[in-house]
Amino acid sequence: MANSRTRDIVTRRVATRRVVFQPDTYQGLQRGINQMANAVRPTLGPRPRIVAIDRILDDKMPEMLDNGGIIVRRIIQLADRDEDVGAMFVRDVLWTLHDQVGDGTATAAVLLQSIFNHGVRYLASGGNATRLKHHLEQGTHLILDELSRISTPVSGPDQLAQVARSICYDASMAKLMGEIFDIIGEYGRLEIRPGRSRHDEREYVEGLYWDRGLVSRAMMADHTHTRTEFENGAILISNLEIEQPQQLFPALEVALRHNVRSLLIVANKFSDAAISFLLANRRPDKFQVVAVKTPGWGEQEQAWAMEDLAVLSAGRPFVKAAGDTFASIQPDHLGHARRVWADRRNFGIIGGKGDPRVLRQHIATLRAAHNQTDDIVLRDKLLQRIGKLLGGSATLWIGGVTELEIEERQEVAKRTAAAMRGAIMEGVLPGGGVALLTCQPALQARLDQSQDPDARAAYRILLEAMEAPMRAIAANAGFDASHAMAHVKLAGPGHGFDVTSGQVVDMDQAGIFDASGVLKAAVYAAIASAGLALSIDVIVHRKEQPTHASAKSPGKRKRL
Amino acid sequence: MQEEKPTIMTHEIQLENIVYALAVSPTFEQDGLCFAARSTGLFRSQDGARTWQDAYASLELTAALTTTIAVLSPAFDADRTLFAGVPGGVLRSADAGHTWHVASFPPPSPFVSSLAISPDYARDGTLFAATLEDGVFRSADRGTHWAAWNFGLLDLNVLALAVSPHYALDETLFAATESGIFRSTNGARAWREVDFPTHWAPVLSLALSPNYADDATLFAGSEAHGLFRSQDAGATWQRLAGEQLNGAVNSISLAPDFPGRPEVLVLHEDAVLVSRDAGQTWTDWPSDVALEAAVASLAAPHGLAPGAPLLVGLTDGSVLQI
Numbered sequence: 030m031a032n033s034r035t036r037d038i039v040t041r042r043v044a045t046r047r048v049v050f051q052p053d054t055y056q057g058l059q060r061g062i063n064q065m066a067n068a069v070r071p072t073l074g075p076r077p078r079i080v081a082i083d084r085i086l087d088d089k090m091p092e093m094l095d096n097g098g099i100i101v102r103r104i105i106q107l108a109d110r111d112e113d114v115g116a117m118f119v120r121d122v123l124w125t126l127h128d129q130v131g132d133g134t135a136t137a138a139v140l141l142q143s144i145f146n147h148g149v150r151y152l153a154s155g156g157n158a159t160r161l162k163h164h165l166e167q168g169t170h171l172i173l174d175e176l177s178r179i180s181t182p183v184s185g186p187d188q189l190a191q192v193a194r195s196i197c198y199d200a201s202m203a204k205l206m207g208e209i210f211d212i213i214g215e216y217g218r219l220e221i222r223p224g225r226s227r228h229d230e231r232e233y234v235e236g237l238y239w240d241r242g243l244v245s246r247a248m249m250a251d252h253t254h255t256r257t258e259f260e261n262g263a264i265l266i267s268n269l270e271i272e273q274p275q276q277l278f279p280a281l282e283v284a285l286r287h288n289v290r291s292l293l294i295v296a297n298k299f300s301d302a303a304i305s306f307l308l309a310n311r312r313p314d315k316f317q318v319v320a321v322k323t324p325g326w327g328e329q330e331q332a333w334a335m336e337d338l339a340v341l342s343a344g345r346p347f348v349k350a351a352g353d354t355f356a357s358i359q360p361d362h363l364g365h366a367r368r369v370w371a372d373r374r375n376f377g378i379i380g381g382k383g384d385p386r387v388l389r390q391h392i393a394t395l396r397a398a399h400n401q402t403d404d405i406v407l408r409d410k411l412l413q414r415i416g417k418l419l420g421g422s423a424t425l426w427i428g429g430v431t432e433l434e435i436e437e438r439q440e441v442a443k444r445t446a447a448a449m450r451g452a453i454m455e456g457v458l459p460g461g462g463v464a465l466l467t468c469q470p471a472l473q474a475r476l477d478q479s480q481d482p483d484a485r486a487a488y489r490i491l492l493e494a495m496e497a498p499m500r501a502i503a504a505n506a507g508f509d510a511s512h513a514m515a516h517v518k519l520a521g522p523g524h525g526f527d528v529t530s531g532q533v534v535d536m537d538q539a540g541i542f543d544a545s546g547v548l549k550a551a552v553y554a555a556i557a558s559a560g561l562a563l564s565i566d567v568i569v570h571r572k573e574q575p576t577h578a579s580a581k582s583p584g585k586r587k588r589l
Numbered sequence: 590m591q592e593e594k595p596t597i598m599t600h601e602i603q604l605e606n607i608v609y610a611l612a613v614s615p616t617f618e619q620d621g622l623c624f625a626a627r628s629t630g631l632f633r634s635q636d637g638a639r640t641w642q643d644a645y646a647s648l649e650l651t652a653a654l655t656t657t658i659a660v661l662s663p664a665f666d667a668d669r670t671l672f673a674g675v676p677g678g679v680l681r682s683a684d685a686g687h688t689w690h691v692a693s694f695p696p697p698s699p700f701v702s703s704l705a706i707s708p709d710y711a712r713d714g715t716l717f718a719a720t721l722e723d724g725v726f727r728s729a730d731r732g733t734h735w736a737a738w739n740f741g742l743l744d745l746n747v748l749a750l751a752v753s754p755h756y757a758l759d760e761t762l763f764a765a766t767e768s769g770i771f772r773s774t775n776g777a778r779a780w781r782e783v784d785f786p787t788h789w790a791p792v793l794s795l796a797l798s799p800n801y802a803d804d805a806t807l808f809a810g811s812e813a814h815g816l817f818r819s820q821d822a823g824a825t826w827q828r829l830a831g832e833q834l835n836g837a838v839n840s841i842s843l844a845p846d847f848p849g850r851p852e853v854l855v856l857h858e859d860a861v862l863v864s865r866d867a868g869q870t871w872t873d874w875p876s877d878v879a880l881e882a883a884v885a886s887l888a889a890p891h892g893l894a895p896g897a898p899l900l901v902g903l904t905d906g907s908v909l910q911i
Binding site: 261 | 696697722737739744766767769774775778787
């Protein structure tokens with residue numbers, strides 16, 4: 030729109046900074062937003078297209094990506110600085126979304142792009158950016174309420190597998206995900222590891238385990254299975270540092286006096302002298318003792334691990350920071366479990382003797398904290414703790430022909446797992462963009478009621494945007510998006526375009542779902558960010574163009 | 590049969606011990622076959638509980654083998670299969686209790702408190718064992734091999750199990766524990782807490798409506814707070830009969846055509862009570878028989894209609910028909 034002369038007028042150099050005013054602001058932002066959104070758009074849907082990205086550090090073949098969350102991380106700078114601001118704005122939004130819910134980046138990109146482009150057009154014709162942003166926010170609430178209303182719970186391995194397939198588009202992985210999440214539930218512990226064959230495999234482990242192994246190989250009782258295991262064992266929980274064998278005397282005396290036949294000692298450090306002392310005092314037929322280090326990195330994590338162990342086994346933790354020593358140990362300070370095991374890497378307990386009521390209350394408290402906190406890191410830690418306490422875990426071994434394929438599928442599996450948890454917690458919606466179409470009547474009704482031009486523009490923009498994901502999915506799969514949209518509208522509510530068959534189908538019956546939590550997060554992120562971008566009036570550049578390659582810290586999670 | 594004088598057990602079963610459970614042949618009226626699980630073993634009667642024989646005779650045991658539970662296959666007529674829960678494992682007989690196979694459990698040896706069989710056992714061969722410290726074990730090969738399935742079962746002290754009558758379709762079962770009730774909807778592969786208040790626990794007994802798929806109704810008997818009913822698959826609970834049933838409910842039986850006939854039979858403390866209005870009001874089970882010991886177990890081979898005889902196992906080891 031603006032010629033070079035106009036740009037010279039509106040662009041001023043102020044000392045070491047360059048300040049950009051309208052209309053250059055919108056133009057620059059728009060080019061950047063469109064470039065970033067267009068880079069992610071091809072990945073939307075079950076028939077995504079590939080985005081090839083040149084490698085920076087070597088001259089191997091480009092990375093072939095179909096995951097929007099990963100693609101945006103790879104795009105670290107655009108040459109034009111005005112465009113770069115818009116692109117990095119979108120990158121930040123999508124990166125945060127990916128970290129928070131594991132999926133939905135392409136949907137968010139398409140929505141954001143549609144809303145921003147239509148918004149710019151409206152503002153160029155004289156609309157008010159602040160009022161438009163306000164009405165877009167009102168529309169967000171309306172859409173989120175509609176999505177909540179039509180969300181349905183998901184259960185059973187088959188339905189869960191369908192949800193997984195809608196996320197990862199990988200039939201074998203989806204089948205296992207369905208089975209795994211049917212068993213472990215939304216809070217269950219799932220480890221996703223690189224496999225050793227072409228095929229995906231899963232394994233379930235009973236009981237709880239922590240990633241701390243025996244402090245000495247000599248403590249292994251079963252050398253065939255490289256582990257030691259005992260029944261009805263006692264557990265001494267601490268984060269003390271055992272430098273001298275004498276520190277252990279009171280604990281061992283209490284154990285022996287009370288006929289404890291097997292004892293697991295948990296402490297932050299065991300000196301060589303302490304380990305030698307324990308090994309010397311083992312009597313395989315009368316008294317077994319093994320030692321592991323306190324799980325967790327840092328005081329806080331160790332405190333959490335000790336708390337969980339104590340609740341599970343009815344033991345009392347001995348805490349270094351509180352000045353505890355084993356000198357004051359009483360028999361009831363020892364925890365107990367039906368089975369205790371340890372190997373070089375892990376130790377675990379099965380059937381802890383803690384009060385089940387206390388355990389259930391403890392888990393309920395952790396769940397409440399998990400649901401309430403906005404801190405992503407804390408949420409992950411809480412999820413890990415809850416998963417452990419539920420009494421079992423699953424491991425999914427990802428197969429593949431090459432290391433690269435395994436790596437990529439592992440990333441997809443992690444993303445799918447995160448979205449599956451959200452799907453179980455918040456339910457599912459008809460997939461393929463149909464859920465967003467379902468919001469159109471409510472938006473249309475609000476549009477019809479509104480007299481304010483900015484409000485009417487906002488609802489019209491949102492009405493248009495609700496179609497954007499379905500159009501992108503159809504176009505990515507090689508279909509005429511307008512043709513597909515027309516047939517879907519003709520078929521009525523709940524119907525969508527299945528790009529794998531090229532047919533208009535009932536999405537519920539076809540088992541094509543979106544995780545409700547993911548879609549709502551994508552909608553919220555897209556509309557809020559587009560509204561914010563539309564209200565940007567001036568860009569101030571630093572002298573040096575910033576680099577954006579370094580990892581950002583996870584953002585806060587917005588509760589919807 | 591209900592007119593007869595109650596029969597005292599043969600001398601083998603008159604020892605001081607408890608009849609933990611009774612299991613009755615589906616064709617009891619014709620064959621009079623039933624089993625009594627007692628502290629001293631498992632006993633079989635082929636004459637309507639008049640005389641009893643040691644069902645473990647073929648094992649030639651040197652000491653009494655406490656038997657906590659006995660259950661018959663739903664297809665007992667055809668397969669003659671029954672299972673007995675004993676400390677450390679489960680015994681299986683495929684010839685109505687004449688010979689036995691021992692199914693071993695992974696160590697440590699569990700104490701089996703209850704057994705439950707899939708209604709579709711003839712096809713799926715699935716049964717479940719509740720244990721007092723080790724949660725729930727599941728066998729999918731007719732009791733030959735067992736594995737613990739305790740994902741989400743936060744309380745491993747399981748006192749009772751109840752399997753959905755439509756298990757083949759819904760794979761649903763409930764576990765009663767020290768701290769409440771848990772439900773599995775995937776054949777015990779994973780468990781979820783049921784919103785049964787922990788202060789009403791422990792839960793000693795469970796019964797699912799024969800029409801559970803439609804009415805989502807189940808009953809739970811607690812140790813100290815009486816009987817509870819849920820009509821939404823365990824999501825919400827109502828306490829039934831208030832103070833009248835304020836104590837331990839050790840056993841619950843529903844009429845085979847419940848809720849068409851809304852009859853519920855419970856063993857409340859040591860009294861046998863019946864409700865004919867789905868648990869709202871209760872009366873003593875009518876009987877002229879004077880019991881010399883407390884009732885420990887029940888079986889209703891002829892249903893719960895007025896006048897139908899009941900078998901009761903007592904704490905002195907005897908089994909009576911009342």
